[in-house]
Amino acid sequence: MSEPTASPDPRLAARRRELVEAAYAVFADRGYRAAGVADIVKHAGVSHGTFYNYFDNKRHILDAVLDYSVEHLIEEVIGEDRPGAAETSAEFAAQFRAFLRRLFDVLEREPRLVEFVMLEAPAIDAELVTRLSGLFGTLSSLTNEYVHSGVERGYLRGDIDPQIASECLLALLFSVVVLAARGPVAAADRERHVNALTDFAVAGVLA
Amino acid sequence: MSEPTASPDPRLAARRRELVEAAYAVFADRGYRAAGVADIVKHAGVSHGTFYNYFDNKRHILDAVLDYSVEHLIEEVIGEDRPGAAETSAEFAAQFRAFLRRLFDVLEREPRLVEFVMLEAPAIDAELVTRLSGLFGTLSSLTNEYVHSGVERGYLRGDIDPQIASECLLALLFSVVVLAARGPVAAADRERHVNALTDFAVAGVLA
Amino acid sequence: MSEPTASPDPRLAARRRELVEAAYAVFADRGYRAAGVADIVKHAGVSHGTFYNYFDNKRHILDAVLDYSVEHLIEEVIGEDRPGAAETSAEFAAQFRAFLRRLFDVLEREPRLVEFVMLEAPAIDAELVTRLSGLFGTLSSLTNEYVHSGVERGYLRGDIDPQIASECLLALLFSVVVLAARGPVAAADRERHVNALTDFAVAGVLA
Amino acid sequence: MSEPTASPDPRLAARRRELVEAAYAVFADRGYRAAGVADIVKHAGVSHGTFYNYFDNKRHILDAVLDYSVEHLIEEVIGEDRPGAAETSAEFAAQFRAFLRRLFDVLEREPRLVEFVMLEAPAIDAELVTRLSGLFGTLSSLTNEYVHSGVERGYLRGDIDPQIASECLLALLFSVVVLAARGPVAAADRERHVNALTDFAVAGVLA
DNA sequence: AATGAATGAGTCTTCATTCAT
DNA sequence: AATGAATGAAGACTCATTCAT
Numbered sequence: 043m044s045e046p047t048a049s050p051d052p053r054l055a056a057r058r059r060e061l062v063e064a065a066y067a068v069f070a071d072r073g074y075r076a077a078g079v080a081d082i083v084k085h086a087g088v089s090h091g092t093f094y095n096y097f098d099n100k101r102h103i104l105d106a107v108l109d110y111s112v113e114h115l116i117e118e119v120i121g122e123d124r125p126g127a128a129e130t131s132a133e134f135a136a137q138f139r140a141f142l143r144r145l146f147d148v149l150e151r152e153p154r155l156v157e158f159v160m161l162e163a164p165a166i167d168a169e170l171v172t173r174l175s176g177l178f179g180t181l182s183s184l185t186n187e188y189v190h191s192g193v194e195r196g197y198l199r200g201d202i203d204p205q206i207a208s209e210c211l212l213a214l215l216f217s218v219v220v221l222a223a224r225g226p227v228a229a230a231d232r233e234r235h236v237n238a239l240t241d242f243a244v245a246g247v248l249a
Numbered sequence: 250m251s252e253p254t255a256s257p258d259p260r261l262a263a264r265r266r267e268l269v270e271a272a273y274a275v276f277a278d279r280g281y282r283a284a285g286v287a288d289i290v291k292h293a294g295v296s297h298g299t300f301y302n303y304f305d306n307k308r309h310i311l312d313a314v315l316d317y318s319v320e321h322l323i324e325e326v327i328g329e330d331r332p333g334a335a336e337t338s339a340e341f342a343a344q345f346r347a348f349l350r351r352l353f354d355v356l357e358r359e360p361r362l363v364e365f366v367m368l369e370a371p372a373i374d375a376e377l378v379t380r381l382s383g384l385f386g387t388l389s390s391l392t393n394e395y396v397h398s399g400v401e402r403g404y405l406r407g408d409i410d411p412q413i414a415s416e417c418l419l420a421l422l423f424s425v426v427v428l429a430a431r432g433p434v435a436a437a438d439r440e441r442h443v444n445a446l447t448d449f450a451v452a453g454v455l456a
Numbered sequence: 457m458s459e460p461t462a463s464p465d466p467r468l469a470a471r472r473r474e475l476v477e478a479a480y481a482v483f484a485d486r487g488y489r490a491a492g493v494a495d496i497v498k499h500a501g502v503s504h505g506t507f508y509n510y511f512d513n514k515r516h517i518l519d520a521v522l523d524y525s526v527e528h529l530i531e532e533v534i535g536e537d538r539p540g541a542a543e544t545s546a547e548f549a550a551q552f553r554a555f556l557r558r559l560f561d562v563l564e565r566e567p568r569l570v571e572f573v574m575l576e577a578p579a580i581d582a583e584l585v586t587r588l589s590g591l592f593g594t595l596s597s598l599t600n601e602y603v604h605s606g607v608e609r610g611y612l613r614g615d616i617d618p619q620i621a622s623e624c625l626l627a628l629l630f631s632v633v634v635l636a637a638r639g640p641v642a643a644a645d646r647e648r649h650v651n652a653l654t655d656f657a658v659a660g661v662l663a
Numbered sequence: 664m665s666e667p668t669a670s671p672d673p674r675l676a677a678r679r680r681e682l683v684e685a686a687y688a689v690f691a692d693r694g695y696r697a698a699g700v701a702d703i704v705k706h707a708g709v710s711h712g713t714f715y716n717y718f719d720n721k722r723h724i725l726d727a728v729l730d731y732s733v734e735h736l737i738e739e740v741i742g743e744d745r746p747g748a749a750e751t752s753a754e755f756a757a758q759f760r761a762f763l764r765r766l767f768d769v770l771e772r773e774p775r776l777v778e779f780v781m782l783e784a785p786a787i788d789a790e791l792v793t794r795l796s797g798l799f800g801t802l803s804s805l806t807n808e809y810v811h812s813g814v815e816r817g818y819l820r821g822d823i824d825p826q827i828a829s830e831c832l833l834a835l836l837f838s839v840v841v842l843a844a845r846g847p848v849a850a851a852d853r854e855r856h857v858n859a860l861t862d863f864a865v866a867g868v869l870a
Numbered sequence: 871a872a873t874g875a876a877t878g879a880g881t882c883t884t885c886a887t888t889c890a891t
Numbered sequence: 892a893a894t895g896a897a898t899g900a901a902g903a904c905t906c907a908t909t910c911a912t
Contacts, residue, residue, distance in 0.1 A: 054875085073372075075282075078902060089877045094904065157378075164430075165282075165372030171364075175431035206445035213424035217416055223371070224382035238413035242453040261892090286886060296894045297887080307886065468896085487786075489696075492881065503898045508883070571792075578844075579696075579786030585778075589845035620859035623838055631834035637785075638796035652827035656867040675871090700907060710873045711908080721907065 058096050061086050062106045069107055070155045073162050104166065105173065111159050112177050116184075118148045125187035131197040135244050137188070141215060142236045149222040160219055182208050189247065198247045207247050214243050265303050268293050269313045276314055277362040280369050311373070312380065318366050319384050323391075325355045332394035338404040342451050344395070348422060349443045356429040367426055389415050396454065405454045414454050421450050472510050475500050476520045483521055484569045487576050518580070519587065525573050526591050530598075532562045533629075539601035545611040549658050551602070555629060556650045563636040574633055596622050603661065612661045621661050628657050679717050682707050683727045690728055691776040694783050725787070726794065732780050733798050737805075739769045746808035752818040756865050758809070762836060763857045770843040781840055803829050810868065819868045828868050835864050 064086035068077045079100050083093050097103040119141055128134040149156050164171050185208035192198030218235060221227060227235070271293035275284045286307050290300050304310040326348055335341040356363055371378050392415035399405030425442060428434060434442070478500035482491045493514050497507050511517040533555055542548040563570055578585050599622035606612030632649060635641060641649070685707035689698045700721050704714050718724040740762055749755040770777055785792050806829035813819035839856060842848060848856070 057875090075372075079904085080902080090879095090904080091877050091906080092875075094906095095875065100903070161378065162372040165280075165369040171368065171430050172432075175427070178427060179431065202448075203441065203445045206442060207449065209424055209428070210421055210446065210449045213420045213427075214417055217420035220382065220385060220420075221416070223378050224386065225379075234410065235413055238410045239417065241409075242414065242417045245453045246449040264892095285884090297896095298889085298894050299892075301887070302892065471896085489786075493883085494881080504883080504900095505885080505898050506896075508885095509896065514882070575792065576786040579694075579783040585782065585844050586846075589841065592841060593845065616862075617855065617859045620856060621863065623842070624835055624860065624863045627834045627838035627841075628831055631830055634796065634799060634834075635830070637792050638800065639793075648824065649827055652824045653831065655823075656828065656831045659867045660863040678871095699905090711875095712873050712910085713871075715908070716871065 057088075057092070058106075061088070061093060061096055062103065062110055065103050065107045066110055069104070070111075070152065070158050073154075073158060074104060074166055075162070101167070104163075104170070108159065108163060108170070108173065108177075111155060115148065115155070115159060116181065119144050120184075125184070126191045128188070128192065128197075129195060131192075131244070131248055134188070134192055134197060135240055138211070138215075138243050139236055139240045142218060142239055145215060145218055146222070146227065146232055146236070149219065150226075153222070156219060156222075160216070161223070178212070182212060185209075185211055192247070197249055199249045202247055210246055211243055214239050261303075264295075264299075265313075268295070268300065268303055269310065269317055272310050272314045273317050276311075276365050277318070277359065280361070280365060281311060281373060282369070308374070311370075311377070315366065315370060315377070315380065315384075318362060322355065322362070322366060323388065326351045327391075332391065333398045335395070335399065335404075336402060338399075338451070338455055341395070341399055341404060342447055345418070345422075345450050346443055346447045349425060349446055352422060352425055353429070353434065353439055353443070356426065357433075360429070363426060363429075367423070368430070385419070388419060392416075392418055399454065404456055406456045409454055417453055418450055421446050471502075471506075472520075475502070475507060475510055475517065476524055479517050479521045480524055483518075484525075484566065484572050487568075487572060488518060488580055489576070515581070518577075518584070522573065522577060522584070522587065522591075525569060529562065529569070529573060530595065533558045534598075539598070540605045542602070542606065542611075543609060545606075545658070545662055548602070548606055548611060549654055552625070552629075552657050553650055553654045556632060556653055559629060559632055560636070560641065560646055560650070563633065564640075567636070570633060570636075574630070575637070592626070596626060599623075599625055606661065611663055613663050616661055624660055625657055628653050675717075678709075678713075682709070682714065682717055683724065683731055686724050686728045687731050690725075690779050691732070691773065694775070694779055695725060695787060696783070722788070725784075725791070729780065729784060729791070729794065729798075732776060736769065736777070736780060737802065740765045741805075746805065747812045749809070749813065749818075750816060752813075752865070752869055755809070755813055755818060756861055759832070759836075759864050760857055760861045763839060763860055766836060766839055767843070767848065767853055767857070770840065771847075774843070777840060777843075781837070782844070799833070803833060806830075806832055813868070818870055820870045823868055831867055832864055835860050 061082065065077075065082045068081045068085055071077075072081065079090060079093055082103070083090055086093075093103075097106075121140065121144055123137045123140055128137050159174075164174055182205065186204055189198060189202075189204045189208050189211070193200055193202075193204065217239070221235065268289065272284075272289045275288045275292050278284075279288065286297060286300055289310070290297055293300075300310075304313075328347065328351055330344045330347055335344050366381075371381055389412065393411055396405060396409075396411045396415050396418070400407055400409075400411060424446070425434075428442065475496065479491075479496045482495045482499055485491075486495065493504060493507055496517070497504055500507075507517075511520070535554065535558055537551045537554055542551050573588075578588055596619070600618055603612060603616075603618045603622050603625070607614055607616075607618060631653065635649065682703065686698075686703045689702045689706055692698075693702065700711060700714060703724070704711055707714075714724075718727075742761065742765055744758045744761055749758050780795075785795055788794075803826065807825055810819060810823075810825045810829050810832070814821055814823075814825060838860070839848075842856065
């Protein structure tokens with residue numbers, strides 16, 4: 043979740059973080075492939091050598107940037123809606139609706155970031171696909187908590203497979219990424235999608 | 250100079266097709282980035298120069314290959330289940346189930362092809378994202394025909410937004426691509442997903 | 457001994473040779489390590505890409521250059537004194553004397569070439585050491601022909617081990633390389649060495 | 664600043680020696696070029712900065728290491744056979760034979776060290792060639808003592824040029840380095856060489 | 871005297887594209 | 892229309908050395 047565990051010197055950790063943030067900015071701006079190490083170090087204001095003191099190669103920093111990005115994205119989308127907060131089906135629907143809205147917001151605010159994480163990153167590496175799949179698994183577990191809590195409180199169906207249901211909810215959530223990839227989404231369209239997607243999602247899990 | 254539409258000479262069209270098929274094989278095998286023009290021309294048995302007589306550049310042939318690939322994938326997944334074939338909700342569910350199974354099959358049989366189309370291609374270009382989004386739109390329209398037919402025959406809800414519902418169904422369908430990206434899916438797991446996804450999908454649209 | 461056997465197109469062979477000659481000049485001038493591919497291609501008047509069309513990498517052309525150099529060196533030193541030419545021990549001594557003189561000549565004329573082959577090349581690679589050892593083996597075989605002919609004609613001792621004797625003669629020959637490495641050799645000193653080395657060599661093999 | 668002669672503080676001298684020994688080990692193991700300053704300081708357990716307090720640069724420590732190495736090698740080869748020890752031609756031959764055997768031993772025991780001194784070092788620098796030539800001169804003078812002693816005692820020819828004869832003897836000795844470079848030498852081959860080389864050497868100088 | 875993080879010049883190699891034949 | 896040798900821009904990475912602490 044945070045620093046590579048054993049970086050006792052805070053100055054080193056700080057510099058490492060600077061580099062990750064610089065790379066984050068550069069990758070979000072130009073994409074991983076198009077970005078050069080030169081861009082990263084210029085953005086961070088350090089030399090090439092320093093970069094290679096902290097990361098073995100360009101590919102290596104990507105892992106750190108991806109963690110950083112995904113963390114960032116998840117926070118943005120989840121906001122205050124923690125699992126277990128919803129006590130009724132209406133509140134559950136409201137949460138899902140909120141997630142969709144915030145995802146639309148991020149897509150509008152930082153389109154390159156989402157593109158980077160969801161479109162470019164999987165294409166870089168077989169290993170990175172696995173890594174992202176892992177992150178998706180984490181996300182799925184998180185979603186599972188929402189579902190589980192709903193089943194316990196009785197407003198979600200008890201006979202569903204919670205894990206797969208979570209994956210379905212995520213799939214519906216992510217469908218707006220594909221939508222946004224087609225171009226800017228007008229406010230009305232956006233609201234139409236938020237509602238229809240929420241309806242669809244709720245129908246799939248509601249008691 | 251090399252527009253697909255105006256190739257009166259059938260020999261030229263044939264050679265063009267040979268190149269597309271060679272590129273298809275090469276991209277499916279190594280991915281777009283890793284593949285070199287050298288690989289394509291070697292596979293097609295022609296020279297570099299010939300390649301550039303038919304396509305302006307490496308990026309240019311990708312469009313043709315992508316059309317070819319998507320066409321191929323859609324055929325594989327749709328099989329015989331044409332829109333309008335389902336007359337009852339049970340048949341509709343059976344169709345969706347069949348789509349899922351065939352998608353799992355393709356993922357198992359040609360994993361690199363699916364990866365190429367769904368993971369790598371979107372990362373190449375902003376233009377390609379648009380293009381793929383367009384193809385997704387086509388797919389969505391196609392799905393819409395299924396939904397529309399269902400609504401007309403009364404086994405699907407009349408108050409749903411058919412377009413968005415189609416997108417939802419597709420999103421659920423594609424969720425298995427993400428699943429498969431995490432590693433090979435055991436037969437039992439596969440069946441579990443086929444069933445749960447179908448249930449979820451049907452719940453969202455059923456009358 | 458000559459071209460890599462299968463280069464049917466004479467233009468390709470010519471260009472290859474141009475590159476080898478350029479590399480030969482550059483390596484002899486600056487040494488292998490200090491020389492850049494950029495130096496070679498500039499000297500040859502071609503682009504970087506062309507270089508890599510003919511040789512996989514900088515290390516690869518070294519083999520060709522080394523063959524070329526050694527061939528060149530051997531020719532210079534042997535001159536007209538072919539094996540079997542000597543019919544008496546005096547003629548044998550005269551041959552050895554001539555080899556020494558011509559070696560001194562080459563050392564004076566092309567000191568960097570000798571340095572390159574005998575001092576720098578062995579340091580580059582374990583593989584190159586083996587390769588040079590192999591070339592030394594060839595040289596040893598060649599020397600063996602001189603010894604063998606001498607034994608047959610009776611002016612060299614019959615009880616010597618001809619192979620090892622050849623190696624000894626070569627070692628004595630090469631001792632002048634070490635001598636020359638210490639600095640320019642005055643004419644008088646040179647003659648002293650020619651005579652003393654010849655005496656020593658002849659004493660070791662004469663009947 | 665870091666001259667070997669003026670180090671009054673014994674702790675400084677000790678640390679300097681530690682560094683030289685570390686570099687010796689590292690160079691003998693990986694060669695000069697492949698070895699990094701990082702390897703040396705890690706082996707010595709000090710920091711980069713400390714290294715540069717004792718030596719101006721990587722090249723600078725090489726001189727010290729070379730002296731150390733050559734000293735080591737010479738001791739190994741000479742063993743107990745000091746000049747003047749041989750009183751007869753048979754004892755002289757026995758000494759030469761012993762040198763050869765011990766050289767074979769070292770080549771087997773520490774092949775990288777010999778390679779480093781004899782193959783790699785000369786390739787590094789023009790200056791180093793001179794330096795090694797100087798060391799070779801020392802060696803030659805040492806050999807000269809053996810020859811001189813033999814001439815005085817009458818078992819070696821009086822009309823030879825003792826200096827050049829010494830160089831010849833060294834050249835024959837070193838020919839086994841070239842031999843060993845071609846690969847491991849079988850015991851039988853080794854003995855054949857020891858004998859034949861001794862015969863050849865003795866023939867060149869014996870009265 | 872010691873530390874070690876920072877420096878940055880230097881170099882090989884790839885590959886899409888061109889064009890003379 | 893076909894060939895394929897030539898092009899050259901672009902970019903990742905190394906490592907000896909420095910200097911603030």
